[in-house]
Amino acid sequence: MRLIRLNIVAADTCGGLLDGLDLNFRNIFDPVSSFDPLCLIGPNGAGKSQFLQLIAEIFQSIFHAIVPDEERSEGNPEILFELEYLMSVNGADCHIKATRLKDDSGRTSLDLYELTDGDEVKCDLKSHRAKEILPSLIVGYSSGDNETLSLPFLISRSGYAKDVADMANGKSNKTFLPETRLMLIDYGTHLEVLVANLLLGENKHQTEILSHARVTHLHSFRCVIQLAHSAVPKHPRRKGEPPPLRKGIQLTDELEQYLKSLEKCATCFSFNEDTETYIFDFFVNEATIRAFKEHWKSALDLYTALHKLAMLNDLAIPKKTRVRFSKDTKARRFASRLPEPQDEDKVFRFERVRFRSEKTGSIVDYVSLSDGEHQLAQLLGTFSMIAFPGVLFLLDEPESHFNPRWRVKFLSQLLDLPTAQGKRRDDSHAAKQDCLLTTHAPFVPSDLSREKVLLFRRKSDFGKIEVAPPDIETFGANFDAILSECFDVSPPISQESRSKIDELMESTDAEYIKHEMVNLGSSVEKVLLADRLRQIAVEKTGK
Numbered sequence: 001m002r003l004i005r006l007n008i009v010a011a012d013t014c015g016g017l018l019d020g021l022d023l024n025f026r027n028i029f030d031p032v033s034s035f036d037p038l039c040l041i042g043p044n045g046a047g048k049s050q051f052l053q054l055i056a057e058i059f060q061s062i063f064h065a066i067v068p069d070e071e072r073s074e075g076n077p078e079i080l081f082e083l084e085y086l087m088s089v090n091g092a093d094c095h096i097k098a099t100r101l102k103d104d105s106g107r108t109s110l111d112l113y114e115l116t117d118g119d120e121v122k123c124d125l126k127s128h129r130a131k132e133i134l135p136s137l138i139v140g141y142s143s144g145d146n147e148t149l150s151l152p153f154l155i156s157r158s159g160y161a162k163d164v165a166d167m168a169n170g171k172s173n174k175t176f177l178p179e180t181r182l183m184l185i186d187y188g189t190h191l192e193v194l195v196a197n198l199l200l201g202e203n204k205h206q207t208e209i210l211s212h213a214r215v216t217h218l219h220s221f222r223c224v225i226q227l228a229h230s231a232v233p234k235h236p237r238r239k240g241e242p243p244p245l246r247k248g249i250q251l252t253d254e255l256e257q258y259l260k261s262l263e264k265c266a267t268c269f270s271f272n273e274d275t276e277t278y279i280f281d282f283f284v285n286e287a288t289i290r291a292f293k294e295h296w297k298s299a300l301d302l303y304t305a306l307h308k309l310a311m312l313n314d315l316a317i318p319k320k321t322r323v324r325f326s327k328d329t330k331a332r333r334f335a336s337r338l339p340e341p342q343d344e345d346k347v348f349r350f351e352r353v354r355f356r357s358e359k360t361g362s363i364v365d366y367v368s369l370s371d372g373e374h375q376l377a378q379l380l381g382t383f384s385m386i387a388f389p390g391v392l393f394l395l396d397e398p399e400s401h402f403n404p405r406w407r408v409k410f411l412s413q414l415l416d417l418p419t420a421q422g423k424r425r426d427d428s429h430a431a432k433q434d435c436l437l438t439t440h441a442p443f444v445p446s447d448l449s450r451e452k453v454l455l456f457r458r459k460s461d462f463g464k465i466e467v468a469p470p471d472i473e474t475f476g477a478n479f480d481a482i483l484s485e486c487f488d489v490s491p492p493i494s495q496e497s498r499s500k501i502d503e504l505m506e507s508t509d510a511e512y513i514k515h516e517m518v519n520l521g522s523s524v525e526k527v528l529l530a531d532r533l534r535q536i537a538v539e540k541t542g543k
Contacts, residue, residue: 042456072159153184
């Protein structure tokens with residue numbers, strides 16, 4: 001998977017600011033031999049998060065047209081676009097073009113083409129070939145309160161939860177629910193990622209995931225699943241129907257099997273018949289891990305099972321709220337935070353996740369770790385378990401909670417993540433993945449050449465967005481140069497201290513300047529103030 005070009009003809013995203021943006025990500029003839037992320041940088045309000053959202057919505061529309069059983073709905077059916085990307089199919093790189101445009105009569109159609117030697121061959125959307133040339137997975141990562149990127153993924157999740165309810169309640173003739181190709185990794189899914197990796201991931205991945213948090217391994221955890229809680233809908237009993245299997249949420253055969261598997265892997269468990277609540281407790285030792293390996297092949301398989309159970313949490317959101325969210329989404333009206341049930345109302349949740357301390361050997365609760373430790377473990381865990389080709393990662397500020405030391409090392413740590421072929425930077429499978437990440441900091445751009453950095457700017461306060469590589473070479477550039485180029489912050493000093501320095505530079509009172517300079521930290525500006533003192537002395541003495 002490799003993005004080549006995107007032309008946004010029209011979109012409701014960001015008030016139309018992205019309309020008309022025609023962006024080349026890469027030269028299609030550039031050799032592809034390693035994992036090669038692109039960095040989106042620029043000030044707030046420049047459209048970076050909305051751009052990632054738009055890419056997710058475009059692929060959601062493509063999936064909805066070609067694999068509607070997987071992608072049940074789309075978040076932005078009005079978007080018009082031309083998108084080009086490379087896909088590796090049976091060892092050969094295929095140049096794909098997906099479009100949704102209006103014809104002369106105003107009718108809209110979504111089309112898929114294969115481009116070979118300058119020729120465009122239209123692909124039948126119902127054919128097996130159309131499915132072959134689609135990305136295998138779009139992974140979205142959101143680090144904080146900005147839910148912009150999350151929207152298409154949450155629409156996808158909501159569609160899955162509804163299908164589970166319809167199928168289990170006999171409203172659907174489906175016998176199997178395929179997985180969606182949109183996967184959202186955010187703070188609500190962090191424990192699913194972590195637990196899956198620490199149970200079934202390779203030892204080298206587990207070491208990398210936990211090393212920064214100063215803990216050695218997963219000690220114990222609890223899963224709670226409540227199907228007939230007062231917050232979730234009850235099964236509608238119709239006249240003449242046999243009694244349902246459960247009082248509350250009816251599960252598909254697949255989800256029922258997951259419950260049985262968790263029961264077999266648990267150290268101990270309890271069941272409350274009135275509320276149909278399962279409590280599974282796991283003390284993690286070699287026997288526990290062997291049990292999980294009997295039921296799930298990989299960390300990704302286990303994550304998928306846990307995530308499918310967690311997606312049922314949407315059913316605990318009041319129907320009125322779900323309907324409003326659906327209407328607001330279609331009208332392109334978005335709240336800053338999307339509805340989520342309280343922990344005690346969730347169908348599925350983790351509790352009491354604990355680790356063994358590396359230093360003392362004592363038990364450490366997961367909640368005692370910092371947001372940065374949570375974030376880094378989640379990111380490394382995600383990349384560890386998703387190592388196959390055809391994946392596009394969309395990461396919105398992935399290093400936002402890191403301290404400066406971690407930010408400096410982030411890209412190197414990601415590229416050096418162990419894989420079956422050594423390191424991610426050298427892995428042929430990882431080379432067939434793509435990654436876009438946004439940032440407001442200079443750390444990632446300093447590790448990338450300018451051709452891999454996309455600087456987002458507004459042409460004016462109310463104008464369109466323009467995107468281009470920075471004018472300076474970013475690879476190896478110091479942070480001051482990148483901040484100056486991308487954010488017009490030169491020198492990189494905060495406003496309060498900057499104002500004080502400007503005041504001292506204007507002063508002619510040498511004693512006052514000397515007194516105030518004692519309170520300033522080391523900087524080029526402090527050296528310039530010292531030169532200002534020399535100038536004042538020269539002016540007074542004439543020497």
